[in-house]
Amino acid sequence: MSLSKSSRLLVFALFIIVGCVVQGMDRDENEEKNHFIVFLQNKPVLNEVDAVETHLSVLMSVKKRWVDSNGITPTADSFRDDGFGPPPKKWKGTCHHFANFTACNKKLIGARYFKLDGNPDPSDILSPVDTDGHGTHTSSTATGNAVAGASLSGLAEGTARGGVPSARVAMYKVCWASSGCSDMDILAAFDAAIQDGVDVISISIGGGGFNNYSDDSISIGAFHAMKKGIITVTSAGNGGPMAGSVVNHAPWIVTVAASSIDRKFISPLELGNGKNISGVGINIFNPKKKMYPLVSGGDVARNSESKDTASFCLEDSLDPTKVKGSLVFCKLLTWGADSVIKSVGANGVIIQSDQFLDNADIFMAPATMVSSSVGTIIYTYIKSTRTPTAVIYKTRQLKAKAPMVASFSSRGPNPGSHRILKPDIAAPGVNILAGYTPLKSLTGQKGDTQYSKFTIMSGTSMACPHVAAAAAYVKSFHPLWSPAAIRSALLTTTRPISRRLNPEGEFAYGAGNLNPSKAISPGLIYDLNEMSYIQFLCSEGYTGSSIAVLAGTKSINCSTLIPGHGHDSLNYPTFQLSLRSTKQPMTTTFRRQVTNVGQPVSVYNATIKAPPGVKITVTPTTLSFSRLLQKRSFKVVVKASPLQSAKMVSGSLAWVGDRHVVRSPIVVYSP
Numbered sequence: 001m002s003l004s005k006s007s008r009l010l011v012f013a014l015f016i017i018v019g020c021v022v023q024g025m026d027r028d029e030n031e032e033k034n035h036f037i038v039f040l041q042n043k044p045v046l047n048e049v050d051a052v053e054t055h056l057s058v059l060m061s062v063k064k065r066w067v068d069s070n071g072i073t074p075t076a077d078s079f080r081d082d083g084f085g086p087p088p089k090k091w092k093g094t095c096h097h098f099a100n101f102t103a104c105n106k107k108l109i110g111a112r113y114f115k116l117d118g119n120p121d122p123s124d125i126l127s128p129v130d131t132d133g134h135g136t137h138t139s140s141t142a143t144g145n146a147v148a149g150a151s152l153s154g155l156a157e158g159t160a161r162g163g164v165p166s167a168r169v170a171m172y173k174v175c176w177a178s179s180g181c182s183d184m185d186i187l188a189a190f191d192a193a194i195q196d197g198v199d200v201i202s203i204s205i206g207g208g209g210f211n212n213y214s215d216d217s218i219s220i221g222a223f224h225a226m227k228k229g230i231i232t233v234t235s236a237g238n239g240g241p242m243a244g245s246v247v248n249h250a251p252w253i254v255t256v257a258a259s260s261i262d263r264k265f266i267s268p269l270e271l272g273n274g275k276n277i278s279g280v281g282i283n284i285f286n287p288k289k290k291m292y293p294l295v296s297g298g299d300v301a302r303n304s305e306s307k308d309t310a311s312f313c314l315e316d317s318l319d320p321t322k323v324k325g326s327l328v329f330c331k332l333l334t335w336g337a338d339s340v341i342k343s344v345g346a347n348g349v350i351i352q353s354d355q356f357l358d359n360a361d362i363f364m365a366p367a368t369m370v371s372s373s374v375g376t377i378i379y380t381y382i383k384s385t386r387t388p389t390a391v392i393y394k395t396r397q398l399k400a401k402a403p404m405v406a407s408f409s410s411r412g413p414n415p416g417s418h419r420i421l422k423p424d425i426a427a428p429g430v431n432i433l434a435g436y437t438p439l440k441s442l443t444g445q446k447g448d449t450q451y452s453k454f455t456i457m458s459g460t461s462m463a464c465p466h467v468a469a470a471a472a473y474v475k476s477f478h479p480l481w482s483p484a485a486i487r488s489a490l491l492t493t494t495r496p497i498s499r500r501l502n503p504e505g506e507f508a509y510g511a512g513n514l515n516p517s518k519a520i521s522p523g524l525i526y527d528l529n530e531m532s533y534i535q536f537l538c539s540e541g542y543t544g545s546s547i548a549v550l551a552g553t554k555s556i557n558c559s560t561l562i563p564g565h566g567h568d569s570l571n572y573p574t575f576q577l578s579l580r581s582t583k584q585p586m587t588t589t590f591r592r593q594v595t596n597v598g599q600p601v602s603v604y605n606a607t608i609k610a611p612p613g614v615k616i617t618v619t620p621t622t623l624s625f626s627r628l629l630q631k632r633s634f635k636v637v638v639k640a641s642p643l644q645s646a647k648m649v650s651g652s653l654a655w656v657g658d659r660h661v662v663r664s665p666i667v668v669y670s671p
Helices: 027-033 134-143 183-196 217-227 304-310 337-343 372-384 460-477 483-491 530-539 544-551
Strands: 011-013 054-060 108-113 147-152 155-160 169-173 200-205 231-235 253-259 263-271 276-280 292-296 327-331 348-353 367-371 389-392 396-399 425-428 432-435 454-457 575-578 586-596 602-609 614-619 622-625 631-640 648-656 661-669
Touching: 108 183, 134 169, 134 200, 134 432, 134 454, 134 460, 147 432, 147 454, 155 432, 155 454, 169 183, 183 217, 200 217, 200 460, 217 231, 217 253, 217 530, 217 544, 231 460, 231 483, 253 460, 263 367, 263 372, 276 372, 292 372, 327 337, 327 372, 327 389, 337 348, 348 372, 348 389, 367 372, 425 460, 460 483, 530 544, 575 586, 575 631, 602 614, 614 648, 614 661, 622 631, 631 661
Parallel strands: 011 200, 108 169, 200 231, 231 253, 253 425, 292 327, 327 348, 348 367, 575 661
Antiparallel strands: 011 054, 054 200, 147 155, 263 276, 263 389, 263 396, 276 367, 292 389, 432 454, 586 631, 602 622, 602 648, 614 631, 648 661
């Protein structure tokens, strides 16, 4: 294969993915050339990608590197090279001169773009430069230098710092403003990143919805990365809170959900009757008057035909003479009401939304977003007086309870395999301040004149680089650890999240919330290798030819392989049981092996928490070690009665030693 061996250096990579076919190369040619890019379909396929889910990033060890998929801002303070020496000898990448791309430096040491169909995107630049802002944001979240005085017009003010500021950065741009991202470009970028010498791959991308791993370019690329000792971290997607919406769910990938942090942004609204309302949103405008006329969009339609669309403040639906200088009350149908009301001379907009309001969006005019129940109060007030008035104040930052899993964060159960828990882990992904591009306004909407070096974004895209940075942090302490060992360290040391606030439980947050400082010393690890995953795929019913696509080999014969052990055939750090019957109890056995990476001489005792209706036993209940890297095996037997009042229940197994607690969730659910 055309994939180079990795060394100690850690690397972060981000790219954006969408559909692919390698044109001009059939499967036989591809196998003969033994190249990383594989033939997926007989025609190109474009995947739907969420706006916040458009990058893949790769990180490199101390000093490390970082890569992004829809570009980077090379002049950003987050990527200055003060204090960095020459690129490490391991680095084999390149940094060419491109349009609108100044140059690389000793921190930003690589930059490429991939557009293998040869068709320029009319809305983008054939360059690694970031025209969207997403790439700069995720890259700086993972590896940005400490930048004092960062804020968005005074909001979230402080020192902005990436998870591993000692990391070096390389950019692999694969997603484009109009044409999206192709599997062909994704796989080519994976190939390049691995050859260049990356150690950690972080993919902030959602969409696709592939349940068959051999059809998914991210799964294929991540499998090849795993074979080279490179861990791949991905976003879980922004399809929540719908059950089974999680994406990027292959077991050799770390799948990241988005959790909240201890701040929120409100845009306060005061009605003319004195009622104060805490709406949600980010606007940086101070009101020029004490009160403004307040109108309902449906009452100020351009004509009788547009009355229905006017209630949603859609383009060309409002009468400019009736809204000039006013605040307009609108229902949410599509984004952009703030742009519409500004174009017709209105002063601001109040948006009623049926969505969860747990993250703040940026507006280009005075604006706030309220729930349907609050919207009813506002509409009732408008109809109660001949001269309704209101004022929207500049956004304020408040403390908030945390962590909670964001409503938009995609949920399990895993649609690709009912035996593997996904997402794996949660990390901050709500209202995150990080770097931004100077080439796009804060909203990207027509007429927006707001620009900033930093901005606030939400999404599992924002959560993913937090975990990728933590993976790099762990690898900097343990450069020889496998991707599975690093994932195990991250998952078994998480901070538990309250299920009272997150009723979907582990289907929302996986093993729990990221805890990087604990992950560098997990005590015990659950390790895996390439053959472990192949055995798992065989047990899942994958054909030899499908597995060969993932493994990059000519063929796999499952009948000649020793089957994997236990219920899930995989030494995974979490446990999941899907009940096959709604009437009969089910008993199954999980088999696991842990490796001692803590104290050479140590003893761990099993602590079990079982939910009602579930019996969990562990054998043996004590694991004793006399040296480092010593392995011990155990089995977990789960007997579960049919679930009555809940679709999912959960417990846990914790191996408790003198200095470490190695915790794994145990999930039981009815499909």
